[in-house]
Amino acid sequence: MAKMIPPYLSADCKSPGEKLLFDRFRTDPATDDWIVLHSLGIAKHPERLSGEIDFVVVVPGLGVLCLEVKAGNVRRYDGFWICGSGINQEKSSVGPFRQASDGMHAIKKYLSRTDQSLSRILIYSGVIFTYINFDEESPEWHKWQHADRSRIYSTPISEVCSRMLRCAHEHVRSTPSSFWYDAKASRPDKEQSLQITNILRGDFECVFPLRAAIDQTEKQIIVFTEEQFAALDTLDVNNRLVFRGPAGTGKTFLAVEAARRSVLSGKKTLLICFNRMLGQWLNQATKSFRDQNSGMLTAGTLHSVMRSMIKTENAADYSQNYWNKQLPSLVIESILEESLDVPQFDMLIVDEAQDIIKEEFMDVLDLLLTGGLSGGKWAFFGDFERQAIYTQFSAGTHSIDCMEILRARSPFHFVYPLRINCRNTLNISVGIEVACLLDPRYSKVLHAESGSDIDIEFYSTAEEQQHKLLKQLSSLRNTFSNNEIVILSPKENTVSCAEQLSAADTHAYLSPFHTDIPKTVTGYATIQAFKGLEAPAVILTDIEELEGYYAQALLYIGMSRARIHLVLIMHEKCRKKYLEINEQGLKIILGGQSGKS
Known part of the structure; x- marks a missing residue:
């Protein structure tokens, strides 16, 4: 994965093409020792008062590639390049190849003036059309100097850029006027790559303050989780679902959203977990739509629900055996003896489900859910391999298989895997x-x-x-x-x-x-x-x-x-x-x- 400078994609970046390439550079494992500068400003541009290069890609052992990115439609008419459409349409006599070339010459001149030892490094330009196919030919550019949609979506970005630089080496080496070129000296080593980066970053990079980065990350958390809400659409066609994934895959946010949708569709809903602190958070997170739909949602821990049914007092005095064994038994006995006015729920949602799937608790849930666990509507969110510290393992010894218990209770359910981390950096x-x-x-x-x-x-x-x-x-x-x-x-x-x-x-x-x-x-x-x-x-x-x-x-x-x-x-x-x-x-x-x- 390349080192991205800056490491954050600015909120000011409106180009979907640049966003796409930023992510490709950042996640391509073959770019491990690459350095990629995004949106590099040029104060002393050879043709204009100032300019900008979309991406400057520093590749040890190959060279430096200056890329211009075009995300929309592109055409040339009467000598003018028309890029984009609608209000975002731009018209200019300077096309993307000229833009990239001008930026490349500005960088090369600046590096040579700053450090003469870098004057022989190969620096070349290219254009990437992210959403269109481009097969036009012209003496103004080389066929290998661009990549279009068909190549970007079928080839890793590392290979796209490496090919351009390899072809650039062949072209420059065969050009008689390129007296400065040397097969070895024109390829930057790792130390020179860092040197190039430091020179360019020192003059051009605007540092993104850490506090601003934190604020931006916090704002993105909900947005990122919303991208996974499509998983919940499967609840519309499947009554019983297990959402299974490791920590950070958005299970708790999805559980809250599932509860909101359930309540808005008119279902009496129970949203529960095991941990007291998480139960308090779920209660707060659902307060707005719980207040607006009085009586339709109960949120908190399973133990708080059971306590409200039995009316226990002095909870702090009870042992773990009481919470895990005696309280569930009291609730079940009272329900079966019809001494309780049992609340029946149309929808059951369990967060951190691996902590709750044990026989005593499942007996209670079976009685609270309309249709029971085998025929009712429910969604369980859990990490059944890594976080089952209350049910699956006891003192390091395997004792209970959560999924076996669930399959025995409800043979007909679907499992939806969650593997995208939307929490951690x-x-x-x-x-x-x-x-x-x-x-x-x-x-x-x-x-x-x-x-x-x-x-x-x-x-x-x-x-x-x-x-x-x-x-x-x-x-x-x-x-x-x-x-x-x-x-x-x-x-x-x-x-x-x-x-x-x-x-x-x-x-x-x-x-x-x-x-x-x-x-x-x-x-x-x-x-x-x-x-x-x-x-x-x-x-x-x-x-x-x-x-x-x-x-x-x-x-x-x-x-x-x-x-x-x-x-x-x-x-x-x-x-x-x-x-x-x-x-x-x-x-x-x-x-x-x-x-x-």
């Missing part, structure tokens, strides 16, 4: 794939920006970990608001690093996390409690174990909560295992072996 997504051995990988990462690298710290003592946590907090608070940062730990709050730091330093401004935490405070919670939620910046602390399913699942859940910035603070004893896991994860990405064991 590219670097965090790749970090999850590597450190958590995600196989298969995400099919696509929708955030165009790469984001910051994952920060990793190792500690030996509790005091050292507190010091590193405070240092990371101070650094992150230069960019993020206090409440945009969340500290997560596999340990209970009372013994976590965050609580110890909070007790030792009141100016750390830390507090146990809740969904409406004030902007002046940074929240902390267990990874388990925060499951299903997300935050712009996440710091994982108290990582003391990486062996076994449960420890690896918690690492995966914790890492995948971070949208933009991620920090790992782990014990020194984990260093060797962490490096081993990363080596294995890289082999998966490179196609060397499967990460499943």
